[in-house]
Structures are given as C-alpha cells and as structure tokens.
Amino acid sequence: MKNIQKTIIKSFLLLSAMILSSCNNDLDLEPEGELTASQLYKTEADAIAGVTAVYSALSFGPSGEQSLYGRNLYFLTDMASDYAAAGASASNPNVQAISTSSHDANNDRVDLAWKQIYKGINRANVAIDNIPKVTGSETLKQRLINEAKFIRALLYFDLVQLWGPVPLVLHEAESLDNSVLKADRKDTEIIYQQIISDLTAAEALPASYSGTDLGRATVGAAKALLSKVYLVRREWDKAQQKAEEVINGGYGYDLFEDFGDAFRPATKNGKEHIFSIQFELGQSGTGTGNTLPGVTFNGFTNVEPADIISDTSLFYDIYDDDDTRKNVSYVKSLINPATGDLFTFLKPRFSKYIDYNLVNSGQSNSLAAMNFPVIRYSEVLLILAEAINEQSGPTTAAYDAINQVRRRAYNQPLYSPSPYDLTGLDQTTFREALQKERLLEFVQEGQRWFDLVRWGILVESLKKVPAKAAGVSDRNYLFPIPQTQHDLNPTGLWQNPGY
Secondary structure, eight states: OOSHHHHHHHHIIIIIHHHHHHSOOOTTSOOOSSOOHHHHOOSHHHHHHHHHHHHHHHHOOSTTSOOIIIIIHHIIIIITSSSEEEOTTOOOHHHHHHHTTOOOTTOHHHHHHHHHHHHHHHHHHHHHHHGGGSOSOHHHHHHHHHHHHHHHHHHHHHHHHHHSSEEOOOSOGGGSOHHHHSOOEEOHHHHHHHHHHHHHHHTTSOSOOOGGGTTSOOHHHHHHHHHHHHHHTTOHHHHHHHHHHHHHSOSOOOOOSSGGGGSOGGGTTOTTEEEEEOOOTTOOSSSOOOOOTTTTOOSSOOSOOSEEESOTTTTGGGSOTTOTTHHHHEEEEEEOTTTOOEEEEEEEEEOTTOOHHHHHTTOOOTTOSOOEEEEEHHHHHHHHHHHHHHHHSOOHHHHHHHHHHHHHHTTOOTTSOOTTOOOSOOHHHHHHHHHHHHHHHOTTTTOHHHHHHHTTOHHHHHTTSHHHHTTOOGGGGSOOOOHHHHTTOTTTTOOOTTO
C-alpha cells in the first residue's frame, strides 16, 4: 500500500542519516560529526525528509533492535500489565523481569525505550527549529512543523506517563551545551502544558491526506490525542469537548462494521484509524519493524511462545463466545497450509498482528504489513463515555458511545438498539463496565498499563496474577530512570521511589 511508510523508507536515507550522524539524539552523549542540521535544511525536499525522519523514529529501531512502537514500547505497556506475560522462549532476562514486575534501573528494555523516545523528540526538535529557515511554501512549512509537534507531543505523553517528571528538551541537541544535555527532570505539569501546546498547534493540520501522504498526523489525530491527554489529567469536561469535536467534526471517522478490519493490511488507514504507526511488508532499515506477538508467530507448534496470556481465566475466557473481538484478539486453531489439517494450540495465542494471507499461503509472518494503532475511533467513543460518566454518571450520550462499540463487537447495526446494549447502570457500575470494555477492545494495543495506572488499580490488578503478584508494589506506577541516565546527573535525574 502506498502511504507515508514508503516515503519513510525512501527519503529517510536521503537526509535524516546525515542529520542524525551530525546531531546525536541521546541525552547522555555529546553531538558529533561535521555537518549541522541547519546546513542540511535548505529546500522543501529537505524539510519533508526531515519530518519523515521524525516519523521513522516510531517505526524503525537501532541496528539489531526492535522499533519503539513495533515492539519495545509493548514491554512497558503490555508485558508490565496483567494480561500479558513472558513465555518460556522469551530469552532476555530483562523481559522476564518486566513480566514479573521485578525490573530495576539497569533493565535494558527500559533503557532502550527511554533513548528511543528522546531520539524521536530530538528529531522533532531538529525539524521544528530548522524548517522555518528553508525556502518554499509557508503553508507546507507550517504543516510540517505541526506534524513534528504532534509526534513530539505523543512521545512526551508516553514519557510523562511512564516516568513522571522527565527532562523537557525543546531544541536540537547540537545547540545545547553539555550541561543542558544532562538535563534535569521537570515537573509533570510543565511537561503536560508543553504537550497541550504542541497538540493545540497541531489542530491546524489538514483533515486528511491522499496518495503517499496517507498516515500523516491530522487535525482529527491532534484532537483525539488531546482528548486522551485531558482524560489522563482528569479534566473530564475538556476530554469530553475534544472527543465530541472528533466525533462531530465531519472528518469521516466511524467504526468498521467488522472489528477485524481494524488490523488487516487491506484496510490500513481506514475510517477507524485516526493515527497509526505505519509498517510495510518485510520492512527493513535501521532496525526491525512491527514484531509484536502474532507477527513473530513461527509455525504450527505447541512450543510456548515468547509472549503468552498471563491467565486465560482472567482474560481470554471473559469474552462471550459471540463477541467477535475474541477470535480477532486470540487464536486457538489454524489450518496448516502444508497439510490442510486443523492445528489446535494448547493455549490461545495473540492474533491481532497475524497476517492470515501470509499464514494461509505458507509464508513467514515475520515483519508482516500490520500497522500499529495509536488511537482508533472506538477509543474516542470510549473516552467520551468515560468523561461524561465521571462528571455526571451515565447519560444518553455516554450510553450511545459505549454501545456503538459493543454493537460492533456483537455484529449488530451500529446505530440501532441491540440486546447487547448497556442500560440502567449507576456511575460506579458504568465505570466498571467501561473498564472491562477497554480491556476487551484494546488487547495488544499498548493501552492496558496506562489504563491501570490512571484508574489507580495497577497493583490490585497484578496481584490477581500469580506470576506477577510477588514482585508488584506501588513503585510500579512508574518505571525507573535508566541507570545510564541517572549516573550522568544523579541530582537532576533523581531516581523514582522503590528503585
């Protein structure tokens, strides 16, 4: 499919490699090289390639490592939650430690995620600082700056939720002296105000794109992410307002009638996809692409995979059999294309990121062309329902929003009452129903840890999972500052409690 990912693969190597070799992105290293980013930003093509490099930080990893959204962030947001666990074939002890809530500040997955996020932020800073200097259309330049601000906001939103107070770096690293590179942690309120500022600027983005620009950030994406930011901040009225702007804004968003279409390569960047990380079939580059569980599905065997459901009775088994999300999120059996026989696994496996066209034809599913959804229209509906309920209890609008998601799940018409609709709940029981709905809807979409933290139920939820219960405590509401970073600036990068 032609979209921004093709542009990333082609132009990433044209400009961003030169920029990034001359401007080191890690907070703990000095810039190196002879060329500066300002010397490379001259034309519209340079500006486009520079913003392409910003997008690529989300879907390309360093040599030999998984990409941020293709795999590494999964360890912190899913493996550290209650529903996913490290299986027997997960060979990295740091992954096992995250799974059992026993990780520490030396954990290599935590360290890599921190560095990948700041690498993306620095690429955004390079673009924001230098695009105004290039010759060309002012309209295009402003659009590109706002795209970079959207991604910077997304990455800071990840940072502040995962680590709490973090360094706020808003200019390219090569312009900073060594003391600023070793930046101090800033209060979360300062970080959130920057996120809101960047997303407010991004509300000036176009409503849609076509051709090779499909997949870029839009005004709808900015408003949707703002609604989620306000939800996390418990600013319910603002979360409701931004969700309603997405729903009523005429942007063309809607639910797919078939839940599975949210994850099929043939329906990528469709009406439900507000913003997704773009991946192409067999993607190659500076690191691996989307290798989430399911993508690494390696044949017809009952050897325990690297990622398993922590407890099927708490998760897989809670789905009604007629909830279509069950057999999209998990798979218990497949036809073996080599024999034509039905092969049944001993335990269900994650399946949102299995490309069945590849599996059914006997091809490897490694690095399948599955986008990673950052925010879908179904989440905006659930944000609206939650924000309304937290202000006043369930209203007609709150019921309508959550019931659209449920009707789709049960293969019912989206806009007509159905036997599966929620009714007659008070504020507490509606909240409980919404929390369950998010679990059922967003398996493997990087949502669960964030949800458990903002609801304040992370510890009690992990205590229900035997493999995680012994290691979890209140410290797990944040991740440790990586030891490599703390050692550079022990006072300014003080460690989170419990680590």
